[in-house]
Amino acid sequence: MNTPRRSSIAAAPTSRWPLRISGLLAALAIGTPAIADEEFFEKQVRPLLVKHCFECHSGAKSGGGLSLETAAGWQAGGESGTAIVPNKPDESLLIDAINYGSMEMPPADKGGKLSEDEIAVLTQWVAMGAPDPRSGMDTIGGMSRQQAEAWWAFQPLPDFAGEPTSEQIDALVNAESSRRSLSMAPPADKRTLIRRATYDLIGLPPRPEDVDRFLADDSADAFSKVVERLLASPQYGVRWGRHWLDVVRYADTAGENTDRPLxxxxxxxxxxLDAFNRDMPFDEFARLQICGDIAMNSGDGNARAEGIIATGYLAIARRFGHDIDKDIYLTHEDLIDNLGKNFLGLTLGCARCHDHKYDAVTAEDYYALYGIFASTRLSFPGCEPQGQPRDLVPLLDAAAVESLQADYAAKLASYEQQTQLLPQETIRLRDLATSATQLIAESQVDEGQSVALWTGEMGSDASAGKRCLTLRRGETLQLTVLPNEGHGADTTRVELEISRIGSRAAVWNVANLISTFASSGPAMADNGAAWCLLDVTDGPQFLNERKTMVSGQPSLGGWAIGDTPLSLVNASEDPVSVWTSLPGKSFFLHPGHLRNVAVAWVCPEDGEYQIQGTLTDSHPAAGLDGIAFRLEHIAAPKYGEGLVEIGKRLSSTTMQPPVPPAIPVAYAAVDSSPVDAPVQLRGDPEQPGDAVPRRWLSIFGGERVGMDGGSGRRDLADRIVQHPLFARVMVNRIWQNHFGRGLVATPNDFGTRGDPPTHPELLDWLAVQFRANGYRVKPLHRLIMLSAAYQRASSVPEELSSDMPRHNAIASAAPAAADPENLWLSHFSPRRLTAEEIRDTLLTASGQLDYSFAEAHPFPPAAEWAYTQHTPFNAVYETDRRSVFLMVQRQRRHPYLALFDGADPNSSTASRQATTVPTQALYFLNDPFFHAQAAAFASRTSGDEQIENAFRVLFQRAASDSEVQVAERFLASYPGTPSEKWSAFARVLMASNEFLYLD
Known part of the structure; x- marks a missing residue:
C-alpha cells in the first residue's frame, strides 16, 4: 500500500491512457435517452463511489489527500494535483487509475479492477462534465450543519412558567392519548400501587404491615407518605444505583483474555449506591466520575478519596486482548463510546474508523476526545504477559503515605536486626538435640491412608495405640512430616493428643489450637506447655510467616516459610475445597520440597505422659508416594527451653515481621502527561494521521480543553453537564425505570438512528424541572409517582369475576389493539421482576436477606494469580446480601444473572430485556438456592393460618376462598412430611406469575 501505484489515485501519471470507450459507453452516450445530470449521478455514479472508493478516499484523512466524498473534495484534488478534469476523461487521473494505466485503482486487495460497465459509467460521468449535486461544504459527520443545528435533541431547554406539579405531567400525557382517542385505565387499587412503588424505589416487596398501614390510611397524602418512606430507605440507593451500574457496564473483572479480578x-x-442515597446532584455525580481526582484534589482527606473513587467509572473500561497495553486503543474506544451513551445519548464510538455515518460527529471529534483519555492514566488490572495490578491510586495524601512507609521501614530494619541472631540460635539448638534425640516411632503414610502413631497400622484412628513416656520439664516431643520424593500432594492431617496421667491429670491436643491458630502461632502456650511450628530440616526454624485466607478461604489460616513448609488449620465446621478437600476443625502439616515440617510439644513438668494420634494423607494423588513421619523424644531440657525463649521473642513486636502499611487504594484514574492524539486511519493505531487538539465536539462549539496543562477532563465534564442533552438523557432514564419504556425508547441513542420522543414537550418539561431542582433525582421521583399516569391500573375487562385476583386478569383488548406497545400511556404496563428483584425477594421471603453493604469479594491474593488465556479467572461467590453485591464477571457471566436477563457487563445496558426460556422453568424445579429459600420460607409460616400468612408475605394480599381450597387439596395429597409438603407448596407459590410479575 506504500508504493506509488497503490497509494493514491492522485499519484503523478507517467503516461496518458489511450481513450477506450466500449460499445456500452457509446450506447450510454448516444443510444439511450438523455438522463438528467443529477439523476445520472445519484443512480449511477454515487453508488459506485460509495462501493469502491469511499473506504480509502473519504473521512477525516483520505488516501493521498483525495476525497471523493464531496464535489469540493475532488475539485480540490489530491497530493499530486487534479484527479478529475470535467469533460476530459482522457486527462483525468481518476479514469487513468480505474483503467489500470499508470496506477491501479481500486488495488487488488481492495476488490480489484472495476467491471467494464462500471468503468464506462465513471467515464461517461466525467465526459458529461462530472455533474455532482453534493455541496458537502458544510457537513458534520453524517449530517449537514443545518440538519445538526436543527436536531431536536440538541436544542436549548425551553422555559416553563409556574410551579411544577404532577398534574402537568398528566396534562401532557392525556393530550397525546386524547389525540388518538384512547380511553384511560382507572386508578390501580392500593395493594397494586404500594407493591409497584416499593419495587420501583427499593427493588423489594412491601412488608405486610406496610401494606396494612397504607390500606388503612384514607388521607389525601397516603401514597405520598409511602413514597417519602421509600426514598428515605438505604435500600433506595441499592435499587437505583443498580440502574446506573447497568448503564456504565460495571464489572468486577477486567475482561481481557484472562479476565483478571478487580x-x-x-x-x-x-x-x-451511596451517591443515590444521598441524592447527590446528578451534575456533580457526573463530574466526579469524569474528573473527581482533579475536582477534589484540594479537598480534605474524605473529599479527595471520594473524588478518586468516583473515577472508577473510567477505570472499569473493558480491557482487551492478550497484552492490554497494546490494545489500549480498544479500551479508549470502549470508554469514549460509554461516555457518549451514558451522558449524552450519542454513539461516539461509531466515529473511530470514519466520520459518523448518521450523526454530527466526525472522526476528528473522536480523536479530540481520545487525546483527553490518552492523557489519563487508568489503573492497570494486570494481564498474562505483564503480571500483577499496578497504578492503583492511594486514597491518602502523599504526606500520609510517606509517613506510613517510613514507619514500616523502621520496623522492618529492627526486625531484620533481630532475625540475624536466629541462625546462631538454630545451630545451638540443633547441637543440643543431636545427642539427646530418641526415635519413638516412624512410618510411611501411603497415598490417601491414615496411620496410627504407635502401631503403624493403616486405617487406625487416634484412639488406638496409646503409649506412656516419662518426661521431664523442658523435654520435647517432636512430630515431623517428611515429603518423600514425590513432593506435591503432601497435605497431612495431624490428630495428636498428649495426656498427663496420675493425680495431676491434664490433656493437650492440637485440636485446641485451631480457634486461635492464626493469631497466636507459631509458638503457642497451652496450659503450661508450648506448641511450636517448625522447619526442622537443618535445625529448628520457626514458621514465622503468617498466612491469612489461604487460597482466598477465610477459614484457612497458617504459618509458613515462603509457600512451604506450612502448617495450617481449617477453623470452619465444614470442609473447605481448595487444592484438596480439607475437613472441618482440622490441623495440618505440609512439608516443602526437601523441607521437613514439625509440630513440637515442650513438657511443662515432670511426670508420666500418654501419647496417641493419627496421621492422614489428606491430598491423595495417583502416582505419588505419600509422606513419612517420625516421632522423637528430645531429652534435652535446654532444647525445649530454647524453643520457648525464641517463641517468646517471636511474639514480641520486634520479632514479628512487620505488616506492610494498609494504604487504601482505589481502581481509578488520574492525570498523566497531556498529549494530543493523532487520527488513526480507519481506526488502525499503526496508521497515524495528523494530531487533533483536545477539544469539545465540533457541532457543540469545539472549544479547546486542557489549556490549564491537564488532560482536559475537567473542561470536558463541564461541557457535558451544561449541554441540554445531559438533562434530557437522564430524565428519560428515570422515566423508563418507572414505566418500563422511556419517552425516547432508545435511551442510549438520541441521534438520528434512535427513536424520536413520544412526548417531546413532556421530556423537555421534566428536563427543565430536573435542572431547576439542582439535578436531584428524588424530586423527579415525587413528580412522576404522584401523577395519575403512574398510578393507573393495567386495564382489566369488566366481565372478569370479582373473586379472581387482579394478577390473573387478561389485559383489556381495546387499548392494546389501538396502542399495542402502550406508547401513549393509557394504562400501566406490567413487567417481570428483574433478576436482582427475584433473588432479593426470595431472600426476603425466607428471612435470610442481609441488608448490609458488602465490600471486597474474596478474590485470591494478587500475588498468587497465575491466570492465563487457557486458564482464566472464574468464580461464583455465594452471599445472602442483595444481588447488586454479587461478583459480576465479564467473560463468564454469573449463571443466575445470565439466566434471568441481568445486565451485560461488557457493554452499556440501556434497558433490560425480559426473555422467557425453558431453563428459567428448570431453575424453579431444580436450583438448590431456590429450594433452600422455599424451605426456609415454609419453616417461617406455621400455625393455623399458614396459607393466609403465605399469601400475605408473598403476594401482599389475602388468599381467595378458591385459592385456600386448592392449597388444602395440594397439602393433603402431596407425599412426605408436613415440612416437605409446605416446602413444595412454597415452591409453587414462589414460581408463580404473581410472585414474578408486577402490575
Missing amino acids: PHAWRYRNWV
Whole structure:
C-alpha cells in the first residue's frame, strides 16, 4: 500500500491512457435517452463511489489527500494535483487509475479492477462534465450543519412558567392519548400501587404491615407518605444505583483474555449506591466520575478519596486482548463510546474508523476526545504477559503515605536486626538435640491412608495405640512430616493428643489450637506447655510467616516459610475445597520440597505422659508416594527451653515481621502527561494521521480543553453537564425505570438512528424541572409517582369475576389493539421482576436477606494469580446480601444473572430485556438456592393460618376462598412430611406469575 501505484489515485501519471470507450459507453452516450445530470449521478455514479472508493478516499484523512466524498473534495484534488478534469476523461487521473494505466485503482486487495460497465459509467460521468449535486461544504459527520443545528435533541431547554406539579405531567400525557382517542385505565387499587412503588424505589416487596398501614390510611397524602418512606430507605440507593451500574457496564473483572479480578472496583460500586442515597446532584455525580481526582484534589482527606473513587467509572473500561497495553486503543474506544451513551445519548464510538455515518460527529471529534483519555492514566488490572495490578491510586495524601512507609521501614530494619541472631540460635539448638534425640516411632503414610502413631497400622484412628513416656520439664516431643520424593500432594492431617496421667491429670491436643491458630502461632502456650511450628530440616526454624485466607478461604489460616513448609488449620465446621478437600476443625502439616515440617510439644513438668494420634494423607494423588513421619523424644531440657525463649521473642513486636502499611487504594484514574492524539486511519493505531487538539465536539462549539496543562477532563465534564442533552438523557432514564419504556425508547441513542420522543414537550418539561431542582433525582421521583399516569391500573375487562385476583386478569383488548406497545400511556404496563428483584425477594421471603453493604469479594491474593488465556479467572461467590453485591464477571457471566436477563457487563445496558426460556422453568424445579429459600420460607409460616400468612408475605394480599381450597387439596395429597409438603407448596407459590410479575 506504500508504493506509488497503490497509494493514491492522485499519484503523478507517467503516461496518458489511450481513450477506450466500449460499445456500452457509446450506447450510454448516444443510444439511450438523455438522463438528467443529477439523476445520472445519484443512480449511477454515487453508488459506485460509495462501493469502491469511499473506504480509502473519504473521512477525516483520505488516501493521498483525495476525497471523493464531496464535489469540493475532488475539485480540490489530491497530493499530486487534479484527479478529475470535467469533460476530459482522457486527462483525468481518476479514469487513468480505474483503467489500470499508470496506477491501479481500486488495488487488488481492495476488490480489484472495476467491471467494464462500471468503468464506462465513471467515464461517461466525467465526459458529461462530472455533474455532482453534493455541496458537502458544510457537513458534520453524517449530517449537514443545518440538519445538526436543527436536531431536536440538541436544542436549548425551553422555559416553563409556574410551579411544577404532577398534574402537568398528566396534562401532557392525556393530550397525546386524547389525540388518538384512547380511553384511560382507572386508578390501580392500593395493594397494586404500594407493591409497584416499593419495587420501583427499593427493588423489594412491601412488608405486610406496610401494606396494612397504607390500606388503612384514607388521607389525601397516603401514597405520598409511602413514597417519602421509600426514598428515605438505604435500600433506595441499592435499587437505583443498580440502574446506573447497568448503564456504565460495571464489572468486577477486567475482561481481557484472562479476565483478571478487580479487587478494588467495589469502592466505585458502593460509591454509586451511596451517591443515590444521598441524592447527590446528578451534575456533580457526573463530574466526579469524569474528573473527581482533579475536582477534589484540594479537598480534605474524605473529599479527595471520594473524588478518586468516583473515577472508577473510567477505570472499569473493558480491557482487551492478550497484552492490554497494546490494545489500549480498544479500551479508549470502549470508554469514549460509554461516555457518549451514558451522558449524552450519542454513539461516539461509531466515529473511530470514519466520520459518523448518521450523526454530527466526525472522526476528528473522536480523536479530540481520545487525546483527553490518552492523557489519563487508568489503573492497570494486570494481564498474562505483564503480571500483577499496578497504578492503583492511594486514597491518602502523599504526606500520609510517606509517613506510613517510613514507619514500616523502621520496623522492618529492627526486625531484620533481630532475625540475624536466629541462625546462631538454630545451630545451638540443633547441637543440643543431636545427642539427646530418641526415635519413638516412624512410618510411611501411603497415598490417601491414615496411620496410627504407635502401631503403624493403616486405617487406625487416634484412639488406638496409646503409649506412656516419662518426661521431664523442658523435654520435647517432636512430630515431623517428611515429603518423600514425590513432593506435591503432601497435605497431612495431624490428630495428636498428649495426656498427663496420675493425680495431676491434664490433656493437650492440637485440636485446641485451631480457634486461635492464626493469631497466636507459631509458638503457642497451652496450659503450661508450648506448641511450636517448625522447619526442622537443618535445625529448628520457626514458621514465622503468617498466612491469612489461604487460597482466598477465610477459614484457612497458617504459618509458613515462603509457600512451604506450612502448617495450617481449617477453623470452619465444614470442609473447605481448595487444592484438596480439607475437613472441618482440622490441623495440618505440609512439608516443602526437601523441607521437613514439625509440630513440637515442650513438657511443662515432670511426670508420666500418654501419647496417641493419627496421621492422614489428606491430598491423595495417583502416582505419588505419600509422606513419612517420625516421632522423637528430645531429652534435652535446654532444647525445649530454647524453643520457648525464641517463641517468646517471636511474639514480641520486634520479632514479628512487620505488616506492610494498609494504604487504601482505589481502581481509578488520574492525570498523566497531556498529549494530543493523532487520527488513526480507519481506526488502525499503526496508521497515524495528523494530531487533533483536545477539544469539545465540533457541532457543540469545539472549544479547546486542557489549556490549564491537564488532560482536559475537567473542561470536558463541564461541557457535558451544561449541554441540554445531559438533562434530557437522564430524565428519560428515570422515566423508563418507572414505566418500563422511556419517552425516547432508545435511551442510549438520541441521534438520528434512535427513536424520536413520544412526548417531546413532556421530556423537555421534566428536563427543565430536573435542572431547576439542582439535578436531584428524588424530586423527579415525587413528580412522576404522584401523577395519575403512574398510578393507573393495567386495564382489566369488566366481565372478569370479582373473586379472581387482579394478577390473573387478561389485559383489556381495546387499548392494546389501538396502542399495542402502550406508547401513549393509557394504562400501566406490567413487567417481570428483574433478576436482582427475584433473588432479593426470595431472600426476603425466607428471612435470610442481609441488608448490609458488602465490600471486597474474596478474590485470591494478587500475588498468587497465575491466570492465563487457557486458564482464566472464574468464580461464583455465594452471599445472602442483595444481588447488586454479587461478583459480576465479564467473560463468564454469573449463571443466575445470565439466566434471568441481568445486565451485560461488557457493554452499556440501556434497558433490560425480559426473555422467557425453558431453563428459567428448570431453575424453579431444580436450583438448590431456590429450594433452600422455599424451605426456609415454609419453616417461617406455621400455625393455623399458614396459607393466609403465605399469601400475605408473598403476594401482599389475602388468599381467595378458591385459592385456600386448592392449597388444602395440594397439602393433603402431596407425599412426605408436613415440612416437605409446605416446602413444595412454597415452591409453587414462589414460581408463580404473581410472585414474578408486577402490575
